[in-house]
Amino acid sequence: MTVRRNELTAFFDALLEPARYPDYGPNGLQVEGCDTLHRIAFAVSATARSVQQAVAQDAQALVVHHGLFWRFHGPRTLTGPFARRVFPLVRRQINLYGYHLPLDGHAEIGNAASLARRIGLESLAPFGEHQGVTTGIRGTFPAPLTAQALQRRLRQVLDHPVMLASPNPEAPIRSAGIITGGANGEWPQAKAAGLDAYITGEMSEHDWHESQEAGIHMFAGGHHATEQFGVQALMAKVAATFDVECVYLPCDNPA
Secondary structure (H helix, E strand, O other), X not given: OOEEHHHHHHHHXXXXXXXXXXXXXXXXXXXXXXXXXXXXXXXXXXXXXXXXXXXXXXXXXXXXXXXXXXXXXXXXXXXXHHHHHHHHHHHOOOEEEEOOHHHHHOOOXXXXXXXXXXXXXXXXXXXXXXXXXXXXXEEEEEEEEEHHHHHHHHHHHHOOOXXXXXXXXXXXXXXXXXXXXXXXXXXXXXXXXXXOEEEEOOOOHHHXXXXXXXXXXXXXXXXXXXXXXXXXXXXXXXXXXXXXXXEEOOOOOOO
């Protein structure tokens, strides 16, 4: 029950096509560890907690949506909190894989597609242009539901509070676009596409006003909460492809 690191890397490259995505940091293998893997851990983010959990699980790889390296951080010293994330990986030779936008926009196992299916959207199609690629999903509901009803459905699916900015909470919603995480500024794309609603993870003060004033229903269900399903779907793919043990590391993150 093992897989070689190069086999796993090739599988991720073929499935997620990270080279297609202009991203905010590197996608793929971010920390190189041992060559033979018998247990792989999956989490939304590479944090001190998820790294500690991977160590406790005796995992040889940790696969996340939010990796360690971001352009907006710039060069970082291996000190303080960052060191507490990196050093255990290095000491235990744990491989760290991070896939950001490739795991957002994947049409089958992406964060947006996974959430769309859970809330009942059908006729799914790519949505949300970002520098030549799409990072979200759009679809239609088999029967219209009110904004308040969709808010309740999202709250149940995400197990997280859901903010709603709506011109009329009782108005029917027939279509929605989803870009998970911190895509609060992308609701105009849903408006331009003629969709009734836009679903994401975060909502700023001005987006709360402007989206509803523009006549679109905007939902924010939490950055972490809206991005928990893609990495779980990726884990299921790995488990079905390789004879290797996989484990998901949940995190109680209110943001």
